[in-house]
Amino acid sequence: MKHAALVTGASRGIGRAIAAELSAEGWPVCVNYLEHQAEAEELVRRLRAQGREAVAIRADVADRQAVEAMARAAAAELGPIGLLVNNAGISRQGLFQDTDDAAWDRILAVNLTGARNAIQAVLPHMLSEKSGCIVNISSIWGLRGASCEVAYACSKAAVVGLTRSLALELAPSGIRVNCVAPGCIETDMVRVLGPETRAMLVEETPLGRLGTPEDIAHAVAFFASEKAAFLTGQVLTADGGFIV
Numbered sequence: 253m254k255h256a257a258l259v260t261g262a263s264r265g266i267g268r269a270i271a272a273e274l275s276a277e278g279w280p281v282c283v284n285y286l287e288h289q290a291e292a293e294e295l296v297r298r299l300r301a302q303g304r305e306a307v308a309i310r311a312d313v314a315d316r317q318a319v320e321a322m323a324r325a326a327a328a329e330l331g332p333i334g335l336l337v338n339n340a341g342i343s344r345q346g347l348f349q350d351t352d353d354a355a356w357d358r359i360l361a362v363n364l365t366g367a368r369n370a371i372q373a374v375l376p377h378m379l380s381e382k383s384g385c386i387v388n389i390s391s392i393w394g395l396r397g398a399s400c401e402v403a404y405a406c407s408k409a410a411v412v413g414l415t416r417s418l419a420l421e422l423a424p425s426g427i428r429v430n431c432v433a434p435g436c437i438e439t440d441m442v443r444v445l446g447p448e449t450r451a452m453l454v455e456e457t458p459l460g461r462l463g464t465p466e467d468i469a470h471a472v473a474f475f476a477s478e479k480a481a482f483l484t485g486q487v488l489t490a491d492g493g494f495i496v
C-alpha cells in the first residue's frame with residue numbers, strides 16, 4: 253500500500269525543506285500550515301508541477317480535533333500516513349519570571365501537545381499496519397538548556413522524552429520514533445533575533461555557519477529511510493558542533 257508523509261509546520265523554514273526533501277524521495281506529502289497559506293500552497297503547486305503528490309492543509313497542531321481532521325483529509329487525498337514529522341514549533345524570548353500563563357501554555361501546547369495530537373491522529377493506522385515512522389524535531393536548547401527561553405527549552409526537552417518513551421512503547425508494533433535536534437538554523441525563528449545575535453551564533457558554531465533548513469531535512473530523510481531501519485529512540489544533533 254502507498255503511504256504518505258505528514259509534515260507539520262511545513263509552510264516555512266525547516267518544515268518546508270523537510271516536505272520538499274521527502275517529496276523528492278518519493279513520498280506523497282501533506283504540507284501542514286497555520287497562518288502562511290500562500291507559502292504552503294505555492295510549495296504544493298511546485299511539487300505537483302514536478303509530478304509529485306502533495307496537499308496543503310491548515311490545522312493548528314495544538315487543536316486536537318483540527319489535527320484529527322487534517323490526518324483524515326490527508327489520508328483520503330494521499331493514502332494512509334506512514335511517516336509523521338512533528339516539526340511545527342514556536343519560540344519566545346523573555347525572562348522566566350515574566351513568562352505568563354498564556355505564553356507558557358501556548359509554547360507547550362504547540363511544541364509538545366501538538367506532537368502528541370499528531371501522533372495520536374496517525375497512530376491507529378500505523379498500529380494496524382505494524383509499521384510506521386515518526387520523527388520529532390527537538391532543539392539543542394532542549395538538550396542543553398536556554399537562558400531566556402525556559403518554556404521553549406522545557407518543551408523541546410519533553411520532545412526528547414516523548415521520543416524515547418514512545419520508541420520503547422511502539423517498537424513491538426514495528427513503529428520507529430526518532431528525533432532531530434537542530435542547532436542554529438537560518439530561518440525566520442533565528443532571523444527575528446537580529447543581526448548581532450545571528451553573528452554571535454555563527455561565531456559559537458564550530459563549523460562557522462548557521463545550518464540550512466536542508467541540513468535538517470537530510471537528517472529527517474535519513475531517519476525516514478530504510479537505511480535507518482534499526483534506529484529508534486535516537487536523538488540526532490544536527491548543529492555544526494554547537495554542543496559538542
Ligand code: NAP
Binds near residue numbers: 263286340436
Ligand atoms: P519557523 O521558520 O518559525 O517556521 C515555523 C513553522 O511552524 C511554520 O511553517 C508555521 O506555520 C508552523 N507553525 C507554528 N505554529 C504552528 C501551529 N500551532 N500549528 C501548525 N503549524 C504551526 O521555524 P523553524 O526555524 O523552521 O522551526 C521549525 C522547527 O525546528 C520548530 O519546531 C523549531 O522549534 C525547531 N528548531 C528550529 C531551530 C532554528 O534555529 N531555526 C533550532 C532548533 C529547533 P505558519 O507560518 O503557516 O503559521
